Amino acid sequence: MKQVISIILVLLIGVLIFGALYFSSDESLKFNEYGKVNLADRVSEKYIDKSVNGGSGVVEYQKSEGLESGSANYVTSIIVNYRSFDTLGEVTVLFISAFGVALLLGGKRKRQKNMFEPNFILKHGARLVFGLMVIFGVYMFSHGHLTPGGGFPGGSIIAASILLLYMADNEFRAKMKSLKATEGIAGSLYVIIGLLAVVLGGYFLANFLPTGIVGDLLSGGVIPIVYILIGLKVGSELSGIIDSFVTKEVE
Amino acid sequence: MMIQYIAILLMLVGIYGLLSQRNVIKMIVSLNIFEIGLNVFIISIGYVKDGVAPILTSVNNSSSLMFVDPLPHALVLTAIVIGVGVTALALALARKMHKKYGTYELDEMGGEA
Numbered sequence: 458m459k460q461v462i463s464i465i466l467v468l469l470i471g472v473l474i475f476g477a478l479y480f481s482s483d484e485s486l487k488f489n490e491y492g493k494v495n496l497a498d499r500v501s502e503k504y505i506d507k508s509v510n511g512g513s514g515v516v517e518y519q520k521s522e523g524l525e526s527g528s529a530n531y532v533t534s535i536i537v538n539y540r541s542f543d544t545l546g547e548v549t550v551l552f553i554s555a556f557g558v559a560l561l562l563g564g565k566r567k568r569q570k571n572m573f574e575p576n577f578i579l580k581h582g583a584r585l586v587f588g589l590m591v592i593f594g595v596y597m598f599s600h601g602h603l604t605p606g607g608g609f610p611g612g613s614i615i616a617a618s619i620l621l622l623y624m625a626d627n628e629f630r631a632k633m634k635s636l637k638a639t640e641g642i643a644g645s646l647y648v649i650i651g652l653l654a655v656v657l658g659g660y661f662l663a664n665f666l667p668t669g670i671v672g673d674l675l676s677g678g679v680i681p682i683v684y685i686l687i688g689l690k691v692g693s694e695l696s697g698i699i700d701s702f703v704t705k706e707v708e
Numbered sequence: 709m710m711i712q713y714i715a716i717l718l719m720l721v722g723i724y725g726l727l728s729q730r731n732v733i734k735m736i737v738s739l740n741i742f743e744i745g746l747n748v749f750i751i752s753i754g755y756v757k758d759g760v761a762p763i764l765t766s767v768n769n770s771s772s773l774m775f776v777d778p779l780p781h782a783l784v785l786t787a788i789v790i791g792v793g794v795t796a797l798a799l800a801l802a803r804k805m806h807k808k809y810g811t812y813e814l815d816e817m818g819g820e821a
Contacts, residue, residue: 463727492757518769554793
């Protein structure tokens with residue numbers, strides 16, 4: 458009975474969604490046909506030309522200099538430059554959820570045994586891979602303004618490397634105090650950079666450093682700094698969540 | 709076009725799971741399926757035919773090229789992170805419930821506690 462009612466409800470919702478998006482008589486509600494988007498109709502064109510505050514012409518890789526947001530990766534320039542305040546809120550949400558997990562599962566905790574006893578090769582092979590994964594994670598968030606990726610994926614990779622150590626070793630336990638310290642320092646530095654920008658750039662989280670040449674490693678002003686902070690924060694936060702789940706409370 | 713239909717179908721599968729399942733873990737999985745469908749749909753809105761990835765490189769070296777829309781990518785990145793947080797919190801709640809009632813089934817969580 459429950460299933461029948463659910464199917465009916467789901468079909469109703471489906472008809473509403475499909476009808477509104479694809480078969481509506483109201484032209485303003487309809488989407489552009491898939492793949493036939495004119496970016497000039499959208500705000501994104503301003504982001505691509507980096508001309509939100511006024512035209513700057515064509516942006517060329519390794520040539521254009523001193524743009525309003527000097528990141529070669531447009532997604533990064535939106536996340537950490539144009540919509541940085543949004544990202545600050547997002548990081549706060551992640552912090553609150555990590556805090557909530559720690560609060561719910563909290564207390565003094567000890568390591569929970571894995572389902573199997575890891576052998577010598579697994580234990581030491583995991584340590585070898587751990588180093589490479591951390592290096593890759595750091596590469597990812599320090600090159601967030603040039604290549605795909607950035608603070609959030611880089612932090613997740615670091616957290617995954619910690620999870621690997623937990624899985625491959627029954628005794629391993631991350632140092633929670635240093636993780637919490639990293640998280641707190643990185644989060645506060647993000648806010649401090651924002652406040653510094655009020656003094657130096659005129660508004661909260663403004664890009665107050667020179668943006669350099671597009672495509673250089675040291676370009677984009679505060680973007681690489683903020684993304685490194687986000688990477689450290691996300692990595693330590695997710696590691697903390699993982700630690701909460703693989704440990705159990707001491708009775 | 710096909711990918712948008714598939715994304716909406718994924719969303720509907722997620723809604724069905726949320727409505728019909730009474731197991732907490734299954735409900736969390738449904739929530740995640742719903743979220744993935746939504747994310748795929750938002751990404752598909754920004755697709756431009758023959759557009760390149762919105763990153764300037766030594767090959768795609770000018771902003772006058774045809775890029776796909778970077779704004780949905782940025783929004784979905786936010787949504788994914790929020791999704792991770794929600795899932796972690798939901799799993800922590802589920803584990804707390806399991807500790808108290810000894811089951812993940814909502815129907816079996818009777819008045820014994």
